[in-house]
Structures are given as structure tokens and as C-alpha cells.
Amino acid sequence: MCDQTFLVNVFGSCDKCFKQRALRPVFKKSQQLSYCSTCTEIMATEGLHENETLASLKSEAESLKGKLEEERAKLHDVELHQVAERVEALGQFVMKTRRTLKGHGNKVLCMDWCKDKRRIVSSSQEHAVTMPCTWVMACAYAPSGCAIACGGLDNKCSVYPLTFDKNENMAAKKKSVAMHTNYLSACSFTNSDMQILTASGDGTCALWDVESGQLLQSFHGHGADVLCLDLAPSETGNTFVSGGCDKKAMVWDMRSGQCVQAFETHESDINSVRYYPSGDAFASGSDDATCRLYDLRADREVAIYSKESIIFGASSVDFSLSGRLLFAGYNDYTINVWDVLKGSRVSILFGHENRVSTLRVSPDGTAFCSGSWDHTLRVRGMVFRFPVCERREDG
């Protein structure tokens, strides 16, 4: 396995030795420099003490990783579906689309519910020519319902106070809060309107003060683009989980900026993460066509939600209020509904005509809304549920 992958961008003067060489970008303490290959090698071996070599550090890291896997496995005495055998099955659901929202002129990329349970904010790719800066990939409603935040390929997260005064230009009141060095993939307000948590394609997450735009804390550790985040519904702690293109889901302490737990079992990019309502676990949806449940106390993956017939990646996941149902939107235009405890799929929902890009359950759990590249949003509710009867798997 190669430690370094060379991507030659320029030919010029090396920032360290000043010789004319083929250069590649390196990051030293968050600063980007251009080094030649020799200086890169030297930098890689910097910071070693006597008796340490790069190889010995690497093998130590790997053996510790192996030990961690062993420890995790020791306490794994039962599978979720075994424990769930005595739980009554859910039967068959009839979920109907009750609202189809057609205001967008282009792909819907993201949506969020207002705490009033009825309103949503959604963002899309701007109409007309595909200009990179017009993809708005993330949006969020403020807890008070008086502002929204959004951002995307402009690398920023901006907050717009909501105004219904026709004389006021909403764009004029826009406040640029977050600045990343690559696209914004996700954003969320914390418990108040005054702080925003962002995730970006530059591999970091960050916490910002809305009023001043000040960076309060940054979170480094992902090895590639961070695609999603979710705040923990914990009563005392300040933690959140993020998922990225490095196939890792990482749990962070907001106060210290440290990663407290990491999980790496997915086989492809993690598009979406969402906490289980109790806060003891979270689910993730990935391009490997599976959704997985990770328990924070057991410190491991405890369930995989997958089916041979599901080939496309899951773009967005959310739990129902009790955590019994997991809704997942996929890139093959469908939504699959999973029984979290039994691990089986209870329903598949058609209707969208292009990939489902975003999905959220309403704050009071009465409905869920899905947004799609087919320019629409659909709000669906449960009409009724058939009692359980003997039937063959799925259907």
C-alpha cells in the first residue's frame, strides 16, 4: 500500500529548498505549501525520535487498531435481530403522498423542517446553465423559525433572517457566517439561533458564532470530504457525528474539538448520518447501498440494513419518533423503510422520478418529507398499517 500519492500540479520553485522541481501541495499545520518530492519525503519523516521509524510507527498504529477490533468484538455477545425476535413484527404499511411541492425549477438538494412542524426550507441547484457556484447543497431552519442558513459550492454558509415585509430585500440582510476552503456539504443550528455547525468538502467541520462570524471550534480528522453531520440529542453533552468520503463516521466533542469515537465499516462514501432518538446510537447511509446502525456505548456497528435488490447508494436517512422505523432515500429514486430492530425492510415507496437527495421526518413525527432531483418535494404520512399475518419475506 502506498503511503503517498503524488499529484503534480505545478513545476516551480520548492517552498523549502527553492530548487526548480515538479511540486505537489502539502499541508503543514493547515497551511498549504508546495514541496518537491525530496522535501516531501523529508517532511514525512520529521518528528521522529531515536529508535522510531515511519515504518515502526505505522506498524504500531496497525497493531493497536487490531487490538481495538478485538476488544470491541469481545463484548459482542448477541446480534440485534436475535434480541428483536420477541418483538412483534410491524406488518405492512400504507404510506401515501399527501403534499407534492413543485416550486423549485431545478434539482432539490436539501431540506429541513421548522420546529412549528409544518414549514420546511429547501434548497436546490439554480436554474439555467450549470454554473458551479449555484449548487446550494445544505440548508437548515433556525430553532426559532425566524432565520434559515444555507450554502454550497460558494464555500460559505450564510444566514438569512426571514422577513415577510415586501419592502425588504431578504438577500440584503444576508449574513455570511462560515468560510471554508471547499464546498459546504451540511449545516445545522445548535440549540439556538446563534451558533451554526458546518461540514465541508475541505475535510473539516466547524462551529461558528452567527453574530460575529467568528470560528469557535474546528474539527480535523477526516481524510476526505465531510458530507454530513447530525447533532446529538444528548441531555448534557455537546457531541455530534459526521460522515465523509473516507468511509468513516466520527463522533466529536464540540467543546474540545477532539474526535471521541470513530467507525469505519462502510465500503464507500457516507452520505448521511442521523442519531437514534435516544442518543445512544446513530444510523448512516452510504453509496455502498447499505444503511448501518452504530451503537456508541458498545462502540461498534450493530446492524446493517441492506438487500440484494438494492443496488444504489442511500443518500439520506432519518428515524421515526420512536426509532422503530428508519427511512432512507436512495439514488434509484426510491425510499425504503426499515424495521430498525428486526433489520428487515417493511416498505418500498416509489413516486419520485429522479434520485432522492434529502429526507427528513417532521419534528412531531407525523410525516416525512423527501426532496428529489425531479424538482419536487413530497410529504408522506402513514394512512394505516395492516396487522401482522404470515407472508413471505417482503413484498
Add this chain to the structure above:
Amino acid sequence: MAAGPAPPPGRPRAQMPHLRKMERVVVSMQDPDQGVKMRSQRLLVTVIPHAVTGSDVVQWLAQKFCVSEEEALHLGTVLVQHGYIYPLRDPRSLMLRPDETPYRFQTPYFWTSTLWPAAELDYAIYLAKKNIRKRGTLVDYEKDCYDRLHKKINHAWDLVLMQAREQLRAAKQRRKGDRLVIACQEQTYWLVNRPPPGAPNVLEQGPGRGSCAASRVLMTKGADFYKREIEYFRKALGRTRVKSSVCLEAYLSFCGQRGPHDPLVSGCLPSNPWISDNDAYWVMNAPTVAAPTKLRVERWGFSFRELLEDPMGRAHFMDFLGKEFSGENLSFWEACEELRYGTQAQVPTLVDAVYEQFLAPGAARWVNIDSRTMEQTLERLRQPHRYVLDDAQLHIYMLMKKDSYPRFLKSDMYKGLLAEAGIPLETKRRVFPFTWRPRHSSPSPALLPTPVEPTAACGPGGGDGVA
């Protein structure tokens, strides 16, 4: 931009796992024993071997994956849309018809994963061939593309025409059946890579994800990286873990307890506003109501967090604490929350205010924190930041949770609330709505005046429909 919207530079094929999976499926569909039943298809005077019908494809998928026909049709459609299965008749639209319509499996040469990104030159040659072979076969959008390409790669146009003629000549040497098949295969390939206007572009990827070279932080895995990893692993090894059986049992009890409160699982009374278009449920469960429903009052007993998160629950709890002369605890906790989630600029002011009101010796609402925590907190207050009161806040929170909260649940006040709270009657959905009721937008929170602090003082008894 020429030749229609070319797919924006996306991830390399290796990172599109769904293509590999689709390929595995079509390969198993072509298995001589286990695969879809193959037959020879007669098209006018030509006989094409190894054809399958749409309905056979659907049946096979339904059986193989144990899914409904609807889902099998969807899966089959996806395979067709990605060009892995093509229709022999009318190859203009990539659709799967679950009937006798004949289809064939695309040759690996033209698989979406093998050849993409499709070159403009190849597309030009293809269109030129079509144009030469039979004038007027180019559809409108193809004519546009052809003209645009002609302008764009004008310098290579002689090459394009020459290649086109050569390919047509070579094709004439083949049997009619093969010619037909190759034409269909090629047409399908281009329908996938250059979709007609209005058709979904299945190759379209979202932006980002390493499309910009600089975003791919190719970290030099040097000493720093491994040292961080080692530190993380050491810490992780020291962490206490809980047995899986304990954790998983917790899910069962959580889901079991919350099930009746989950509208998507158990429905809700009087009715789900989205289904019945009647918002009585929302009115009854507004943040502050005169009479909270039984389910809501029950939830206050599930956990301390649940109680505090509900403004009504919190108000009642504050009342209860007042009776026990420990209301300052909850007020202190609320002030700490305000500090933690407040504006950065306000931090020093808020810290001062909290100190004056709750922590200073002789303060008006002095909170009873253990001496060690108090000492440490007072020490830290010299350099205030938003987390400076975390320890004190946690201490008070745990005090309320372990002491006051259980007493609240056993109190006459709570029991009274539970007894008074009603279960709404179910409103049956009208099956035949004779009048169409216009839908009105609810007032936006941004327009409402700031809500007044909810008080717990409310009379008994019901609104409409409460039993």
C-alpha cells in the same frame, strides 16, 4: 458546450459501486442454466438470437430477489436506463415493458463503466454514420448536436466523415442480423451517454467529491498522522464498553415505550393532520395549551430531558420546584444553557449576570453546589468563556434529575395532571369529501410576536373532542 449536456467531471468509474453491482446482475441473468429464458426473436425477415421478453425479465428479477413485481419492474427499468439491457424494437426510448417486447443484453464493450466518458469525436462519428446511412434519421436534438459538433471540431471533420464511411463499409460486410444488433447496441449506448432532452441523465453526478483536485487532501501519512492515530487508538482501548446485549435491550425498551407515541407507527389521535387535512392534532399539541393530552403528560415521565424539552412540562416542573423552594436550580440551569448557546459577544455579560444572581456569596438565588465544584468554578470565572459553568451546570442538572425529578413524578401535582389529561376521540377521515376545503398557510414563526413564558396555571378540562 456541444453535443448536449456532457456529464460534468465526476468521480472515476471505480467509485461508482452501483455500476459493478448492475453488471453482476446482468451477468447472472445471462447464465445458461439459471438465467432468463432466451429465445430467438424474429424482426421482419431477420432472426435475432438470445433475446428475452420484458415480462420474463421482470419475473426473473422478482423471483431472484424475492420482491414484488412492481419492485422487479423498477429494478429492470433501472438496468435498461443504464444501457445494460436494450430494446430490439424502437430503441429510441429506454423503457422496460413487462410484456412480449423483446430485449437483449448489452455487450460489455458498450457497458457504461467501460467506455465513459464518451468522446465527442465518437459521438460525431456516430451521428455522421446515421446521417450518411439514411438522410432524415437524425431526430431534432441529434440534428442540433450534429451541427454544433460540426462547428466545434470542424478541423477534424474530414476524419469524422472518413471514419463514418469506413465503419459503414465494414458493417455492410456483416450479416443483416449482426448489423441490426450492433446498431441497436450503439444507439442504446448513445442514449445513455447523450440523453435526449427531457430524458433523465443517469450518468449525472452531484458536484464536489474530489471533482476539484485541490479538495482531495492527499495527506502525507507522516509521523504526525501515525502519532495521532496511535494516541486515538490508545485512548479508545482505555474506554469502557458496554456489552451488546445490554445496549440492544435498551433499544427494545425505548422503541416499545415510544411506539404508541410515534405517529408513523401507531397513528395519532384525533387524526394525522397530513392525512385528514384537519389540524386539530396540532392545535391540541401546541407548545402551550390549557389541557395537554395524556400521551404528552406521560412522556414527561419517560426521561428528565423529555420533561425539560416540553415548555409545558418545564413550566409545571418549575412550579413544583417553587413549592420545594428549589426553583433557583432550574433557573440556574436555564441561564447556563443561555450562556452555552448564546452569542460570543454576550459571554462576559452573561457570566457576570449568572455569578451575581446564583453564585456570589449572599446571592439572591444562590444555588447549592458542592464546595469543590464551587471553588473550581469561582476560580475559572476569572477567565470566562462559554463553557466555564459546565461543571456547575452538570452538578445542578444531576441534582434535579436524581432528586427533584423522581419526586415530581410521584407528586400529587403530576398525578393530577395525568388524571386530568384526556385522550382525544378519533376523527374518522371523510371518504367522500363533498366540499373541497381550501388550505390556509399557518402563520410563520417569523411573524409571531415573541411568545410569553408559558405558565402552569391552567384550568382543567377540555377543548373540543377531548374525552
